[in-house]
Amino acid sequence: MTTTTSPHPLSVAVVTGSTRPNRRSLRVAEWFVGLAAEALAGRADVALLDIADFDLPLLDEPTAAAVGEYTRDHTLRWADAVAEFDAFVFVTPEYNHSMPAALKNAIDFLFAEWTDKAAGLVGYGLDGGVRAVEHLRLTLAEVKVACVRSSVPLSLSGDFDGDAVVPSPRARAICDRMLDELIDWATALRSLRTESVS
Template identity: 55%
Template sequence: MMKIAVVVGSTRPQRRSRQVAEWVLSRAVARGGADFELLDLADYNLPLLDEPMPPSMGQYSHEHTKVWAEAIARFDGFVFVTAEYNHSVPGALKNALDYVYAEWNNKAAGFVSYGSAGGVRAVENLRLITAELQMAGVRAQVALPFATEFENYTVFTPSDDAEEALKPLLDQLISWSAALKTLRT
């Protein structure tokens, strides 16, 4: 069975990513086809990248990096739930991605974003970052504009369109996760 993490991509106080990630997780678990788990960056408290060697060397010296590497290595695919900060991803998400390298390789990535423009510019950046980490981003994605998907811009209230957009993302992610697993064995 594939193991897929739903990554809460913001650590900011009052963040919306946890609400969105819990929605993704609930729909994914109901769909089935893989074991899904929430992976909240706030639970790892990673400092700004502080490893002396490049992550591609795989020589992690700090305990927090080793714990993070073990967490990422357990999964076959990821749904990144990201806000859009200044036309890009939150710094905490970029930092978490940069911490390790081989643990991301040959795994599938799906993207759920939110923001004033649905977070699409964050996903554009995230696709480039994950490609450099040798991840395969699936085509389907979910973009959630604050104006239509969040009551008073704070409480996540997914529309029927959002619900429908999530289905192909999960379908593609599970398929790609299974296909890429053959490269890692």
């Protein structure tokens, strides 16, 4: 088990992957916040980051995010929120063999705020959201987010009771392993970011 050497605990955001009405993504994210807060007590602070709260339109910045010249109020609000965290857990449903457009759009708005941070992935769907997770890995790699190896696949037929998340023992074990990996990577990458600033 890893402990952080910084006087400040790591901060982890659990990011919703959908904005549509009646989305299951928010329920899954809220469940994971509770699970992660308990599992990471003393090692990290955990918070919900709901992309629906930011009312992001389709990407409307005039320059590429990598340039870092944000001009829109909604982008600046989103950038400030993302910048606060050392690591992320993205909760994504699978829409047509990929992640939702709203999640891809939210990632595309920013660059530096994601860079050299760690991420864990939670997918859900008929097949555990595995194709959405793999597409998400490719997108996050391009903004320099290090995704940990373990990802949590939640099956609609085996890990839910109605809208409630009731993970199988296997899924719960993967959650614990993924969170340990996330803390290891987030700790290492925070040191890297600190060194690059000094």
